[in-house]
Amino acid sequence: MFEIEQREIINVPENIKNILRKEIGEYKVLDDDMDRLLYSYDATRIKMLPSVVVIPETEEEVRKVVSICYQEGIPVTPRGAGSGYTGGALPVKGGVLVSFEKMDRILEIDEENAVARVQPGVVTYKLQQEVEKRGLFYPPDPASYKFCTIGGNVAENAGGPRCVKYGVTREYVMELNTVIYSGEIIHTGRPTLKDVAGYDITRVLIGSEGTLGLFTEITLKLIPKPKASKTVKAIFSDIASVGKTVKDIFKAGISPSALEFMDKLAINAVEDFGHFGLPRDAEVLLLIEVDGHPKALEEEIVEVARICELNGASVEIAQTDREAENLWTARRSLSPAVSKLGRVKINEDIVFPRSYLPEALPQLRDIGKRYNLKMVNFGHIGDGNVHANFMISGLDPDELKRTEKAVEEVFDLALKYGGSITGEHGVGITKASFMKKMFKPKEIEIMRGIKSVFDPEGLINPGKMGL
Amino acid sequence: MFEIEQREIINVPENIKNILRKEIGEYKVLDDDMDRLLYSYDATRIKMLPSVVVIPETEEEVRKVVSICYQEGIPVTPRGAGSGYTGGALPVKGGVLVSFEKMDRILEIDEENAVARVQPGVVTYKLQQEVEKRGLFYPPDPASYKFCTIGGNVAENAGGPRCVKYGVTREYVMELNTVIYSGEIIHTGRPTLKDVAGYDITRVLIGSEGTLGLFTEITLKLIPKPKASKTVKAIFSDIASVGKTVKDIFKAGISPSALEFMDKLAINAVEDFGHFGLPRDAEVLLLIEVDGHPKALEEEIVEVARICELNGASVEIAQTDREAENLWTARRSLSPAVSKLGRVKINEDIVFPRSYLPEALPQLRDIGKRYNLKMVNFGHIGDGNVHANFMISGLDPDELKRTEKAVEEVFDLALKYGGSITGEHGVGITKASFMKKMFKPKEIEIMRGIKSVFDPEGLINPGKMGL
Numbered sequence: 029m030f031e032i033e034q035r036e037i038i039n040v041p042e043n044i045k046n047i048l049r050k051e052i053g054e055y056k057v058l059d060d061d062m063d064r065l066l067y068s069y070d071a072t073r074i075k076m077l078p079s080v081v082v083i084p085e086t087e088e089e090v091r092k093v094v095s096i097c098y099q100e101g102i103p104v105t106p107r108g109a110g111s112g113y114t115g116g117a118l119p120v121k122g123g124v125l126v127s128f129e130k131m132d133r134i135l136e137i138d139e140e141n142a143v144a145r146v147q148p149g150v151v152t153y154k155l156q157q158e159v160e161k162r163g164l165f166y167p168p169d170p171a172s173y174k175f176c177t178i179g180g181n182v183a184e185n186a187g188g189p190r191c192v193k194y195g196v197t198r199e200y201v202m203e204l205n206t207v208i209y210s211g212e213i214i215h216t217g218r219p220t221l222k223d224v225a226g227y228d229i230t231r232v233l234i235g236s237e238g239t240l241g242l243f244t245e246i247t248l249k250l251i252p253k254p255k256a257s258k259t260v261k262a263i264f265s266d267i268a269s270v271g272k273t274v275k276d277i278f279k280a281g282i283s284p285s286a287l288e289f290m291d292k293l294a295i296n297a298v299e300d301f302g303h304f305g306l307p308r309d310a311e312v313l314l315l316i317e318v319d320g321h322p323k324a325l326e327e328e329i330v331e332v333a334r335i336c337e338l339n340g341a342s343v344e345i346a347q348t349d350r351e352a353e354n355l356w357t358a359r360r361s362l363s364p365a366v367s368k369l370g371r372v373k374i375n376e377d378i379v380f381p382r383s384y385l386p387e388a389l390p391q392l393r394d395i396g397k398r399y400n401l402k403m404v405n406f407g408h409i410g411d412g413n414v415h416a417n418f419m420i421s422g423l424d425p426d427e428l429k430r431t432e433k434a435v436e437e438v439f440d441l442a443l444k445y446g447g448s449i450t451g452e453h454g455v456g457i458t459k460a461s462f463m464k465k466m467f468k469p470k471e472i473e474i475m476r477g478i479k480s481v482f483d484p485e486g487l488i489n490p491g492k493m494g495l
Numbered sequence: 496m497f498e499i500e501q502r503e504i505i506n507v508p509e510n511i512k513n514i515l516r517k518e519i520g521e522y523k524v525l526d527d528d529m530d531r532l533l534y535s536y537d538a539t540r541i542k543m544l545p546s547v548v549v550i551p552e553t554e555e556e557v558r559k560v561v562s563i564c565y566q567e568g569i570p571v572t573p574r575g576a577g578s579g580y581t582g583g584a585l586p587v588k589g590g591v592l593v594s595f596e597k598m599d600r601i602l603e604i605d606e607e608n609a610v611a612r613v614q615p616g617v618v619t620y621k622l623q624q625e626v627e628k629r630g631l632f633y634p635p636d637p638a639s640y641k642f643c644t645i646g647g648n649v650a651e652n653a654g655g656p657r658c659v660k661y662g663v664t665r666e667y668v669m670e671l672n673t674v675i676y677s678g679e680i681i682h683t684g685r686p687t688l689k690d691v692a693g694y695d696i697t698r699v700l701i702g703s704e705g706t707l708g709l710f711t712e713i714t715l716k717l718i719p720k721p722k723a724s725k726t727v728k729a730i731f732s733d734i735a736s737v738g739k740t741v742k743d744i745f746k747a748g749i750s751p752s753a754l755e756f757m758d759k760l761a762i763n764a765v766e767d768f769g770h771f772g773l774p775r776d777a778e779v780l781l782l783i784e785v786d787g788h789p790k791a792l793e794e795e796i797v798e799v800a801r802i803c804e805l806n807g808a809s810v811e812i813a814q815t816d817r818e819a820e821n822l823w824t825a826r827r828s829l830s831p832a833v834s835k836l837g838r839v840k841i842n843e844d845i846v847f848p849r850s851y852l853p854e855a856l857p858q859l860r861d862i863g864k865r866y867n868l869k870m871v872n873f874g875h876i877g878d879g880n881v882h883a884n885f886m887i888s889g890l891d892p893d894e895l896k897r898t899e900k901a902v903e904e905v906f907d908l909a910l911k912y913g914g915s916i917t918g919e920h921g922v923g924i925t926k927a928s929f930m931k932k933m934f935k936p937k938e939i940e941i942m943r944g945i946k947s948v949f950d951p952e953g954l955i956n957p958g959k960m961g962l
Contacts, residue, residue: 140742184691187689192688196689196691199662199666208937214935215935218915219913221658221846222918223915224651224652224917224921225915225921225926225933226922227702227946228665228699229938229945231665232694232695232698232699235691236694252749275607279607281720281722283719320788320791321790323788323790324787379688381687447685447687447690449692450692451687453691454691455692463693466693467692470677474681475696477948477949479694481941
């Protein structure tokens with residue numbers, strides 16, 4: 029699993045490079061070694077060199093690139109910000125890598141219909157800032173939201189803390205323009221809340237990890253910006269009580285806008301990183317946010333605090349927005365903070381049905397102990413999505429072997445409880461070999477069938493998802 | 496369009512009937528004329544005779560039926576309650592009709608994870624009652640909710656008034672067991688809020704109108720039951736102000752749990768039907784519900800009333816739950832009430848992006864006038880989903896011709912504004928010929944490709960969706 033290499037590499041011949049240069053412009057077609065290297069990795073730190081990097085500026089240019097490559101049997105791999113954790117943007121078979129960095133415009137924010145039309149390269153945070161100025165809200169907030177792009181978010185069906193209340197990227201995509209193998213643009217979906225004409229091709233494309241086509245325009249649903257929010261910090265001395273607390277909050281009919289946890293190692297990593305004043309001796313920390321109408325909020329936050337206390341936690345309600353923001357900044361710094369704990373971060377994002385958390389979380393922690401690995405657990409516990417990180421040197425063969433076995437046990441644990449091997453990150457190349465754990469051969473055959481409909485020659489982001 | 500007939504009818508040979516009887520039980524395989532007639536129509540009133548009706552009681556029996564039929568080249572058409580408006584449950588090519596009426600059990604209501612597992616034949620209202628007893632909520636509420644079934648709701652991706660706030664059936668389906676052509680059961684989805692492993696086959700199946708496989712088990716997401724609700728009745732003297740009011744409500748950051756309108760003809764039809772005390776001389780009536788936390792509600796309903804008044808409406812807030820319930824009973828009786836206005840109801844459910852409603856609604860009404868047809872407009876104006884009904888005798892060839900032209904203009908109007916030809920009812924057979932208005936040839940080719948992956952011989956609910 030950790031020795032993933034490029035295979036069946038296809039280099040772009042000189043004459044095709046020239047055609048690409050002529051058709052879409054010299055400076056948008058890069059093939060020197062440094063450029064190829066710069067586009068050869070993502071957040072997995074696995075390196076795979078493209079033969080050529082193309083940086084289109086218009087939908088029409090994307091159409092031309094795909095059309096030319098497909099006719100010539102050259103693989104095409106789309107790339108957003110390259111912030112993915114499963115290698116989705118890596119050109120497994122070389123060929124052409126299409127970077128969407130220049131297609132980064134917000135084309136329209138239609139306030140009356142609460143809809144935004146964007147190019148795929150728009151940074152998620154930038155869109156969020158623009159719509160919030162207008163009293164609107166685009167909820168999905170992956171940890172990388174300050175640099176990841178909407179195109180990548182759609183391809184991976186990105187999540188984030190707020191998704192426990194607001195749903196994942198899928199719930200906000202209304203329309204897609206997608207360049208498919210034939211070099212044609214298909215338009216799917218409608219900018220309306222309801223539409224049941226034909227198969228739901230839009231939702232086949234969401235989460236398809238760029239393996240079915242290249243998005244060139246995306247219409248997103250926006251919602252009214254919540255009027256206010258409140259945050260509670262709760263410190264627990266055992267992990268089972270945390271699971272119970274999560275259950276009790278939902279049972280009380282409260283739908284938190286974020287419900288995050290971090291274990292002791294995660295808390296200490298964050299404190300080493302930024303000195304946020306989190307309690308270093310706490311076994312587990314929960315951060316719980318509720319949002320909505322200010323009057324409803326007052327009652328709900330007190331109820332949340334009470335539930336935490338009843339489960340043995342020591343609780344603090346953030347008194348000001350600034351205090352709350354400080355807590356969330358601490359939470360958001362987890363990813364870089366944890367990265368400092370080891371040279372290599374093996375970052376899994378399994379999911380459990382909520383009610384099994386009290387039972388599953390101690391078992392999860394036990395896996396790290398049994399394999400004698402530095403394991404940091406945190407994540408979106410409100411929706412059962414746990415980030416299990418193994419921090420390793422990556423240089424010791426025995427450590428690598430133990431990590432491989434531990435990761436497999438982590439997946440088995442999630443599947444034992446009817447969960448999933450990935451809640452947010454996707455399958456890409458790093459989880460490809462685990463698809464058969466989760467799906468029956470016929471189910472994978474159906475997925476392969478769909479892949480063939482969109483990509484008969486297997487040239488669109490090949491080598492991904494185990495398909 | 497109104498002369499849809501069965502074609503390429505395949506009768507089930509005696510020996511296959513005997514195999515079916517032997518495999519799944521004598522009394523579950525019906526082929527006398529009366530039984531076939533009883534299962535030959537749906538809410539379109541178009542009649543299409545199946546050769547055999549099979550009423551399975553278990554998933555295994557469904558599996559056997561599909562397996563036997565597929566091997567023998569016999570079409571299989573699934574049927575829920577037969578309450579659809581586009582002929583989805585009609586056996587266009589004869590063969591075997593599979594009725595899910597006996598697979599009507601709620602298998603599990605998991606309160607801790609807020610999830611329900613049901614058989615496809617469960618009546619939507621029955622499930623709603625059961626989950627509400629437990630403080631949970633299943634929002635989708637098609638007009639037929641007291642008799643339609645969850646299986647049909649999933650197949651058609653059913654909507655209803657509440658969907659403006661809570662989303663359509665799609666948003667609540669977590670897992671599906673589906674019997675496909677090979678007689679195998681595929682399991683898709685997970686009972687978790689997040690899961691991004693593999694293509695989203697669940698959402699390909701939702702809204703596929705039973706053309707890709709037969710659902711045998713469905714896991715649904717539930718949410719906490721809203722604590723309270725309030726209803727406003729607003730009477731308008733012109734239709735453009737109604738469109739403006741809808742826009743203003745959303746602009747104020749209020750997300751109503753229902754926002755319904757009926758025009759004069761609809762109001763009078765309801766009054767003739769049930770004497771609810773609605774104002775017969777009103778040009779348009781809006782019913783607006785907000786739900787949620789009681790304290791937030793008090794403010795929001797007053798704000799809604801104020802917005803209606805500013806737009807020229809005469810407004811009343813229902814003072815008791817009973818008063819509110821009376822208004823919603825009136826709204827729900829619209830379907831049967833309108834049916835009394837003509838022998839045949841041609842019921843279209845187009846969608847507009849919200850902001851175009853003030854402009855589009857008068858044009859819609861104008862279509863009825865120009866073709867000299869009795870036209871009743873009502874529907875879910877909050878999400879732009881308008882039910883445009885032509886009430887005709889169905890016996891006058893000239894009237895039929897005018898209706899056909901009018902319907903085409905209705906669709907053109909929706910598409911002109913970037914809307915859809917169907918928001919809730921699906922395509923089935925009645926809208927099949929209009930698919931090419933909405934989709935490009937390549938888009939339809941992709942849909943046909945997906946159909947082939949799931950149904951290589953074209954035997955699963957054939958003749959639907961123009962595919």
